[in-house]
Amino acid sequence: MEFFIITGIKAALVAFVLLTTAAYLVWIERKVLAHIQLRVGPYRVGPHGLLQPLADLIKLVTKEGVLPAQVNKFYYLLAPFLAVALALVSISVIPFGKQVEVFGYKTYLELANVNLGILVILAISSVSVYAVALGGWASNNKYALLGGLRSSAQMISYELPLALAIVSPLLMCNTLSLREIAEAQAGFYFGLIPKWHIFQMPMPQLLAFIVFLIAGFAETNRVPFDLPEAENELVAGFHTEYSSTNFAAFFTAEYCNMVTISAVATHLFLGGWNPPLPEVISNWIPPAIFVGFSLLAFYHATQTSPTRPWDKYTFPVLGVVLLGLAGIFTLPLLRDALTPLFWFAAKTGAILFLFIWVRGTLPRFRYDQLMKFTWTFLFPVSVVQLLATGILVAIVN
Amino acid sequence: MADYETLVELAEEAGEPQAGTTRRMTLNMGPQHPSTHGVLRIVLELDGETITKAVPEIGYLHTGIEKQCEVRTWQQVVPLTDRVDYLANLSNNLCYCLAVEKLLGLEVPPRAQFMRVMLTEITRINSHLVWLGTSALDVGAMSMFFYCFREREEILRLFEFFSGQRMMTSYFRIGGLALDAPRGWEKWIDKFLKVMPSRLDMFEGLLNENPIFKRRTQGVGFISLQDMLDLGVTGPMLRGAGLKVDARKDAPYSGYEKFDFDVPTRTENDVYARYLVRMAEMRESLKIIQQARDGMPGGPVTADAPKVVLPDREKMKTEMEALIYHFKIVTEGFRVPAGEVYQVVESPRGELGYYVVSDGTSKPYRVFMRTPSFGNLQALPTMFEGYPIADSIASLGSMDFVLGDTDR
Numbered sequence: 001m002e003f004f005i006i007t008g009i010k011a012a013l014v015a016f017v018l019l020t021t022a023a024y025l026v027w028i029e030r031k032v033l034a035h036i037q038l039r040v041g042p043y044r045v046g047p048h049g050l051l052q053p054l055a056d057l058i059k060l061v062t063k064e065g066v067l068p069a070q071v072n073k074f075y076y077l078l079a080p081f082l083a084v085a086l087a088l089v090s091i092s093v094i095p096f097g098k099q100v101e102v103f104g105y106k107t108y109l110e111l112a113n114v115n116l117g118i119l120v121i122l123a124i125s126s127v128s129v130y131a132v133a134l135g136g137w138a139s140n141n142k143y144a145l146l147g148g149l150r151s152s153a154q155m156i157s158y159e160l161p162l163a164l165a166i167v168s169p170l171l172m173c174n175t176l177s178l179r180e181i182a183e184a185q186a187g188f189y190f191g192l193i194p195k196w197h198i199f200q201m202p203m204p205q206l207l208a209f210i211v212f213l214i215a216g217f218a219e220t221n222r223v224p225f226d227l228p229e230a231e232n233e234l235v236a237g238f239h240t241e242y243s244s245t246n247f248a249a250f251f252t253a254e255y256c257n258m259v260t261i262s263a264v265a266t267h268l269f270l271g272g273w274n275p276p277l278p279e280v281i282s283n284w285i286p287p288a289i290f291v292g293f294s295l296l297a298f299y300h301a302t303q304t305s306p307t308r309p310w311d312k313y314t315f316p317v318l319g320v321v322l323l324g325l326a327g328i329f330t331l332p333l334l335r336d337a338l339t340p341l342f343w344f345a346a347k348t349g350a351i352l353f354l355f356i357w358v359r360g361t362l363p364r365f366r367y368d369q370l371m372k373f374t375w376t377f378l379f380p381v382s383v384v385q386l387l388a389t390g391i392l393v394a395i396v397n
Numbered sequence: 398m399a400d401y402e403t404l405v406e407l408a409e410e411a412g413e414p415q416a417g418t419t420r421r422m423t424l425n426m427g428p429q430h431p432s433t434h435g436v437l438r439i440v441l442e443l444d445g446e447t448i449t450k451a452v453p454e455i456g457y458l459h460t461g462i463e464k465q466c467e468v469r470t471w472q473q474v475v476p477l478t479d480r481v482d483y484l485a486n487l488s489n490n491l492c493y494c495l496a497v498e499k500l501l502g503l504e505v506p507p508r509a510q511f512m513r514v515m516l517t518e519i520t521r522i523n524s525h526l527v528w529l530g531t532s533a534l535d536v537g538a539m540s541m542f543f544y545c546f547r548e549r550e551e552i553l554r555l556f557e558f559f560s561g562q563r564m565m566t567s568y569f570r571i572g573g574l575a576l577d578a579p580r581g582w583e584k585w586i587d588k589f590l591k592v593m594p595s596r597l598d599m600f601e602g603l604l605n606e607n608p609i610f611k612r613r614t615q616g617v618g619f620i621s622l623q624d625m626l627d628l629g630v631t632g633p634m635l636r637g638a639g640l641k642v643d644a645r646k647d648a649p650y651s652g653y654e655k656f657d658f659d660v661p662t663r664t665e666n667d668v669y670a671r672y673l674v675r676m677a678e679m680r681e682s683l684k685i686i687q688q689a690r691d692g693m694p695g696g697p698v699t700a701d702a703p704k705v706v707l708p709d710r711e712k713m714k715t716e717m718e719a720l721i722y723h724f725k726i727v728t729e730g731f732r733v734p735a736g737e738v739y740q741v742v743e744s745p746r747g748e749l750g751y752y753v754v755s756d757g758t759s760k761p762y763r764v765f766m767r768t769p770s771f772g773n774l775q776a777l778p779t780m781f782e783g784y785p786i787a788d789s790i791a792s793l794g795s796m797d798f799v800l801g802d803t804d805r
Binding site (some may be wrong): 033036037038039070142143146150224226234235301359360361362364365366367368369 | 533537574607610785788
C-alpha cells in the first residue's frame with residue numbers, strides 16, 4: 001500500500017514537473033530566440049510574458065478540433081495520443097537525484113528504478129516513430145504524408161548512431177541502470193577534474209557525447225534536422241492537419257522529448273547530479289548564483305524605465321524569491337537533497353539551451369544530405385568510437 | 398503557365414490509381430504556402446520527393462495596373478508604378494519618368510539625376526535585403542530574416558525622411574523630383590554608409606562559409622545560360638551564370654555613366670552564385686551611393702519646363718502664368734507629344750522596361766511594363782524539374798520575384 005501511495009505521489013509530481021518544464025521551455029525558447037533575433041518575445045501576458053504558456057494552453061484547448069474529411073479517424077486520433085503518452089512514459093525511468101528521506105520513508109528521486117532504464121528509453125523512442133508516421137499517414141494530406149515519411153526515415157536512421165553512442169558509457173560502467181551510471185561518475189581526478197564520462201580517463205567520451213547530441217537533435221526533429229516539419233517546404237509537416245488539443249499533444253511531446261534526451265545526455269556523459277567541483281566549493285555555488293541573480297533583480301528594480309512600468313513591482317518580488325531559494329540551499333538538511341537536483345537541472349538546462357541556440361543559428365539540412373550525413377559520417381564515427389572504447393575497456397579490465 | 402484546362406488535363410493524364418502500379422503524386426503548392434513569397438501557385442508532380450513536373454500558375458495578384466494607367470493623367474501614373482514592384486518602387490518610378498521625359502524631350506537637372514541614382518541604389522539594397530532575409534529563411538536560417546529586416550527598417554526610415562512615405566514613395570516626378578531633399582540628408586546617408594558595410598560583413602560571415610548553407614545552395618537550381626536567354630531571364634540570375642549584362646552599363650540612363658562601379662558576375666550558375674552576386678551588388682551600390690553623395694551637384698531638382706512641372710507656391714502668388722500652369726496641370730494634366738518609347742532600367746531583379754505610347758493627349762495611350770519578375774519566373778519549370786522539393790524552395794528563393802511585379 002505504502003508503495004502505491006508513494007509511487008502515485010511521485011508520478012503526479014513527475015508529470016507535473018515535466019509538463020511545466022515543457023511549457024516553460026516553450027517560453028524560454030521563444031524568449032531566447034527572440035533575443036537572438038533582435039525581438040522581445042512574449043511580453044504581454046503576465047510579467048515578461050511568464051503566463052504565456054498558460055495562455056497558449058487555454059487557447060489550444062478551447063479551439064475547435066477539426067477532423068478533416070476522409071481521414072482514418074482511429075489512427076488520426078491515435079497518433080497524438082501515442083506521441084504524448086510515450087513522451088511522458090520515457091521520463092519515468094530517469095532518476096533526478098540521490099536517495100532522499102521524506103517523513104521517514106526512504107525513496108529514490110525517480111518514478112521507476114528500472115535496472116534496464118536506458119533500454120526502456122531506447123525502446124520507447126523507437127515506438128514514438130509510429131506517432132509521427134501514423135499522424136502523417138492518417139491526415140489525408142500530402143504535405144503531412146511527406147512529413148511523416150521523412151520523419152520515419154530520419155528517426156530510424158538516427159536511432160543507430162544514438163544507440164551506438166550510448167553503448168560506450170555503458171561499457172565503461174558495465175550497467176544499464178541510469179542511477180548506477182550516474183553514481184559511477186562521482187569523484188574527481190586530482191581532486192579537481194570530475195570523473196564524468198566526457199572527461200573519463202583513459203578514454204574521454206567527448207566524441208560519443210557529440211554524436212549523441214547530433215543524433216538527439218535528429219531524434220527530436222529539431223533544427224538543423226527539422227525536416228519533418230520544415231515549414232518552408234512542407235508547411236507544418238506531419239501535424240499540418242492537427243488542431244486544438246491534438247496539436248497541443250504533438251507540441252508537448254516534442255518538448256518533453258527534448259527534456260528526456262537532455263536528461264539522458266546528462267546522465268550518460270555529464271555525470272548526472274554530480275557537481276563539477278569538489279563539494280567544499282560546489283555546495284556554495286547554487287546559493288551564490290541565486291544571491292547574484294537576486295541582486296541583479298534588485299538592481300533592475302531601481303532602473304525603471306517608462307516603457308516597463310511593472311518592473312519596479314515584479315523585480316523586487318523576484319529578488320526576494322531568489323534570496324529565499326539561496327537560503328534554502330544553505331540549510332544543511334535540505335541542501336543534501338536539493339544540490340544534486342540543482343546540478344542535474346542545471347546540466348539538463350544547459351543542453352536544452354544548446355537546442356534553442358542552434359535553432360537560432362543554423363539553416364536546415366536537405367533530406368538526402370541528412371541521410372547521407374548519418375550513414376556516411378555519424379554511423380562510422382560512432383562505430384570507431386565504440387571499438388576504441390571497447391578495446392580500452394578490455395585492456396584496462 | 399497553367400490555366401484551368403491544363404490542370405484538368407494533368408489530372409486526367411494521371412488517371413485513376415490501379416492496383417500494382419505506381420503513380421506520381423500531384424502536389425498543390427500555393428497559392429497560400431510559406432515559401433511562394435506571395436500568392437503564386439505551383440502544381441508539382443512528384444516521384445517520391447523528386448519533382449518531375451512543375452506548372453506555375455500566376456494571376457492571383459492581378460492588379461490591372463497597366464490598364465489603370467490608361468485612365469490616369471501622365472503624372473497620376475507615377476503612384477501606380479510604385480505598386481508594381483513594391484520592393485523596388487523607385488526603380489519603377491524612375492523607369493516610367495525617364496520614358497515620359499524622353500517623349501517630352503525634357504532634360505532633368507544634374508542634382509535630380511544624382512538624387513535619383515542615389516535613391517534607386519538604396520532601393521536596390523532594400524530589395525536585396527528582403528531577398529536575402531526571405532531566401533535564407535527558406536533554407537531554414539531563421540535569424541537572418543530579422544537581421545535583414547533591421548537594416549531594411551533603416552532604409553525605410555531614410556525613404557520616409559526623403560519623401561514622407563516608407564514604401565510607396567512616389568518621390569520621382571516627371572521632370573525631376575517631388576521635392577528637394579530635406580536639410581541634413583547627408584547625415585542620414587553618411588550614417589547609412591557607415592553602418593551598412595559592417596552589416597554586410599556580418600551577413601557574409603553568417604552564410605558564406607556556413608557548411609549547411611553551402612550544401613543547400615551549391616549546385617542547386619541550375620539552368621543553362623542558353624535556356625535563360627531563351628526564356629527572357631535577366632538580372633542577377635544571368636550575372637550568376639557569367640553573362641555581364643547590366644542596363645546601367647550597357648544603356649546608361651540618369652547619368653550612370655558618370656559613376657564608377659563594377660558589375661559582379663559568377664560563373665557557377667547556381668543558387669550560391671546568385672547569392673554571391675547579389676551580395677557583391679549591394680557593395681557596388683554602396684560605392685555608387687558614396688559617389689553620388691560626395692559629388693552631389695547643386696541647383697534645382699526639377700526641369701525648367703513650366704508646362705510639365707508644377708510651379709513653386711511662391712511663384713503662384715506673384716506670377717499669373719504660374720497660376721495658370723498650376724491650374725492646367727492639376728485639372729487636366731499636361732499633354733505629351735504623340736509617339737512611343739521604350740525605356741530600360743536595371744531594377745534589383747533585372748531588366749525593367751516601360752513601353753509608353755502617347756497619342757498626344759493628357760493620358761497615356763498604353764503603358765506596357767516588361768517586368769523582370771515575369772521573365773525570371775519563366776525559368777521555374779526548368780529549374781524545378783529533376784530536383785527534390787527542398788532544392789526547389791532554394792531555387793524559388795534565388796529567382797527573387799515579386800508577385801505584384803509578375804501580375805500587373
